[in-house]
Amino acid sequence: MLTSGIILLAGSLLSPNPGLIFWTAITFVIVLLILKKVAWGPILNALEEREKGIQSSIDRAHKAKDESEAILRKNKELLAKADAESDRIIREGKDFAEKLRADIAEKTQAEAQKMIASAKDEIEQEKRRALAELRNEVADLAVRGAEKIIKSNLDADTQKRIVDTMIQDLSTNRN
Amino acid sequence: MKRVNVIQPKAILKVIAILVPLLLNVNGHAFAASGESSDVPKNSAAAVAAPAVAVPAAEAAHGAEAPEGEEKAGDVIMHHILDNNVFAFEPFGSINLPKIVVGGYDISVTKHVVMLWLVSALLVIVFSVVGGSYKNLTNRQAPKGLANAMEALVEFIRLDVAKSNIGHGYEKHLPYLLTVFFFILFCNLLGLIPYGATATGNVNVTLTLSIFTFFVTQIAAFKAHGVKGYLQHLTAGTHWSLWIIMVPIEIIGQFTKPFALTVRLFANMTAGHIIILSLIFISFILKSYIVAVAVSVPFAIFIYLLELFVAFLQAFVFTMLSALFIGLATAHEGHDESAAGAAHH
Incomplete structure (x- = not known):
C-alpha cells in the first residue's frame, strides 16, 4: 500500500497527539493504582504465602522423615539391646540351673553317702552287739553244757579243756 | 425429511x-x-x-x-x-466523541482513549474478581476458574519475567510489570474484536508506556546505585580516556531502549491490522469472489490467528524487556557481566 506509506511519511501514523499521551498516562496510572490495591496485593500475597507454605511443608516433611529415621534407629538399638539382654538372661539362667542341678546332685550324693555310711555303722554296731550277745549266749550255753558234762563226767580238767577248745573253734569259725 | x-x-x-x-x-x-x-x-x-x-x-x-x-x-x-473522534459501528451508525481543549492543548476523548478506558474497566473488573477470590482463599485451597487462569499469567510474570531478570528486589517492580503486561495484552486483544480499535497500535500510547518504563528504570538505577554509582554506570567501567565516547553512547542507550519498546509494540500491532485489512481489500480491489474465497479470507484468518499469538507475544516482550532494563539498571556487578547474565535468561 503505497498510500499507507505516504500517509505514514506524512506523519499521521507517527504524529504526536498530546491528548492521547495525557489520557494514556492518566489511565495507566489510575489502573496501576487500582490494580495494585485490588488485585496485585492479594494475589502476590497469596502466591508468596503459598510458596512459603509449600516450602514449610517440605521442610516439615523432611524434619518428620529425619525424626522418624532417628526413632527407627533408636528402636533398632533398643531392640538389639533387648536381644542382648534376653540372651544374657537366658545364659545366666541356664548357668544357674546347671549349677543348681550340680549342687543338688552333689548334695544328694553326699547325703546318700552319709546315709550309707551311717547305715553301715549301724549295721556294724548291730553286728557287734549281736556277736557280743551271741558270745554271751554261747558262753552261757557252753557253761550250761559244761555243767551237764561235768555233772555227768566229773573230770573237770579234761572237760574244761575240751570246752575251751570248742569255744576257740567257735569263735574262729565265726570270725 | x-x-x-x-x-x-x-x-x-x-x-x-x-x-x-x-x-x-x-x-x-x-x-x-x-x-x-x-x-x-x-x-x-x-x-x-x-x-x-x-x-x-x-x-x-x-x-x-x-x-x-x-x-x-x-x-x-x-x-x-x-x-479519530468517531467511534463507528458501521451499519448501525456511529458515536461522535467529545472534543476537549484545555489551555490550548487538545485532550479530546478519541477512539483510542475510549478503548483504553474499556481496557481499564475490563482489567479492573477482572482483577477485582480475581483479587476478591484470593482474599477468601486460605493457602490450603487451590484457586479455580478465572483466578486460576490469571494466576498462571501472574506467576509467569512474577517468576520467569521479573524474578529471573531483575533478581533481588524484584517484588517492588511487580505491580508495574503486571499492570503493563495485562494492560497491553487486553489492548491488543480488544483491538482484534469487531468494532474494536488497537490502542497499542497508536505510537502515542506505546510511547507513554515506554516512558513509564524509562522512568521506572531510571528511578530503580538511582535507588540501586545512588547518584555516584549512576554516573559511574554511564562510563560502563571503561578507562577514563574512553569516557568521551562511552558516556554519550550510554546516555543515548538509555533513550534507545524505550524508543525500541515504543516502535516494536506500535509497529507489530499496526502491521498485523494493515495486513488483515489489505488482504480483505485485495478482493475488493480485484472485485473477485474467487480471490475473496481463495486468498483474502483464508489468509486473513491465518493472520488473525497469528495476531492473537502476537497479542500475547508483544505484551510479553514489552514486559520482559522492561524487566530486563530494570535488571540491567539495578545490577550490582560490572556492566558487561550483568548484560551477559541477563542475555542468558
Missing part, C-alpha cells in the same frame, strides 16, 4: 444462480468498494487487469488522479488504524 429433500435442491440451485454470475464477475460493478462508485469503470478495468502483486502500483496511479472525496482502500485502512 421429505420436505427438506425438496427444499434443499431448490436452495442449492438458488445459491448457484446467485454465485455463478458473481464468480464470473458478470456484474462486478455492484461489488466494488462502496466509495468507489464514481470511478468504477476505469478503476475496475485497471484492477482486474493488474495481477495481485501489481496492486499497489495500480492504486498509486489512481491515487494520483483520484478526485477529491473519493475513498480508496488505503484510506479505509488508515482510517481503521488511525485515531
